Amino acid sequence: MRLETEKRGGTVILRVAEPRLDAQQAIEFKDRFRAALPPGARRVVLDLAEVEFIDSSGLGAVVAVMKAAGPEVSFELAGLTPLVAKVFRLTRMDTVFRIHGSVAQALLPGGNGAGDDAP
Amino acid sequence: MRPEPGRPARHALRARPGEVRRALGRLRPALARLSPPGEDPELAEIVLAEVLNNIVEHAGGPRGGARVAVALWPAAAGILCRVRDDGRPLPGHDLPAAAPPVPASLPEGGFGWVLIRGLTRDLAYRRRRGRNELVFTIPVTAGPAADPVRPRTEMVQ
Numbered sequence: 001m002r003l004e005t006e007k008r009g010g011t012v013i014l015r016v017a018e019p020r021l022d023a024q025q026a027i028e029f030k031d032r033f034r035a036a037l038p039p040g041a042r043r044v045v046l047d048l049a050e051v052e053f054i055d056s057s058g059l060g061a062v063v064a065v066m067k068a069a070g071p072e073v074s075f076e077l078a079g080l081t082p083l084v085a086k087v088f089r090l091t092r093m094d095t096v097f098r099i100h101g102s103v104a105q106a107l108l109p110g111g112n113g114a115g116d117d118a119p
Numbered sequence: 120m121r122p123e124p125g126r127p128a129r130h131a132l133r134a135r136p137g138e139v140r141r142a143l144g145r146l147r148p149a150l151a152r153l154s155p156p157g158e159d160p161e162l163a164e165i166v167l168a169e170v171l172n173n174i175v176e177h178a179g180g181p182r183g184g185a186r187v188a189v190a191l192w193p194a195a196a197g198i199l200c201r202v203r204d205d206g207r208p209l210p211g212h213d214l215p216a217a218a219p220p221v222p223a224s225l226p227e228g229g230f231g232w233v234l235i236r237g238l239t240r241d242l243a244y245r246r247r248r249g250r251n252e253l254v255f256t257i258p259v260t261a262g263p264a265a266d267p268v269r270p271r272t273e274m275v276q
Contacts, residue, residue: 055168056230090237096222
């Protein structure tokens with residue numbers, strides 16, 4: 001399970017460099033996330049652009065790491081592929097995350113707060 | 120090329136954690152073949168992943184995991200699927216009541232049946248001869264018909 005970390009200004013980007021976030025990966029993903037999150041981070045963008053397949057365990061793991069990041073961290077998602085976006089919609093979990101079309105969009109001025117719903 | 124009518128694609132596995140991903144890999148060509156052009160076979164793969172993971176997590180069964188048999192048929196309405204296993208029956212010998220987790224409570228589980236119901240039609244369960252049998256159709260027009268929630272955002276690649 002590869003999770004790559006990059007700091008851009010005040011934002012920590014965590015990129016899931018795996019094609020699948022499924023039951024087999026979920027526990028390791030949670031462990032890797034906790035280890036990769038720098039102390040004191042205020043804003044985290046989880047980049048899912050490489051994830052082509054997610055199941056309910058993978059979705060649960062994304063919720064778990066948001067909770068693990070803590071309430072003081074703005075936890076956001078970016079780059080959902082069509083299938084991953086569909087899983088979030090069907091479970092209505094798209095309503096609890098700030099979701100950006102891409103990391104680039106998340107880093108635009110105003111990207112912090114506007115989500116990608118802004119025209 | 121579609122398989123002959125009435126002739127299913129079959130796969131058997133033991134319900135163990137590592138086996139689900141392997142089984143899905145084996146079933147992927149059949150799912151791609153049975154999905155119409157332009158349709159995303161991964162939607163069908165999600166359904167089977169949830170069904171198989173449920174069996175791994177809950178069905179118990181004989182030493183080494185429940186014995187599971189998956190069969191897929193082409194059907195006018197989509198892909199007809201039957202999954203049998205010799206693990207424990209579903210509680211109450213019935214499908215779980217549809218109570219999707221409340222998003223605002225930040226649930227970490229309980230999504231499996233939501234996805235199965237959301238991506239299938241004519242879902243039916245029965246316990247027969249000491250085995251569980253789940254039958255459902257994965258619609259071929261899995262676009263708007265199977266996805267009642269309109270996308271709120273367009274994904275920018």
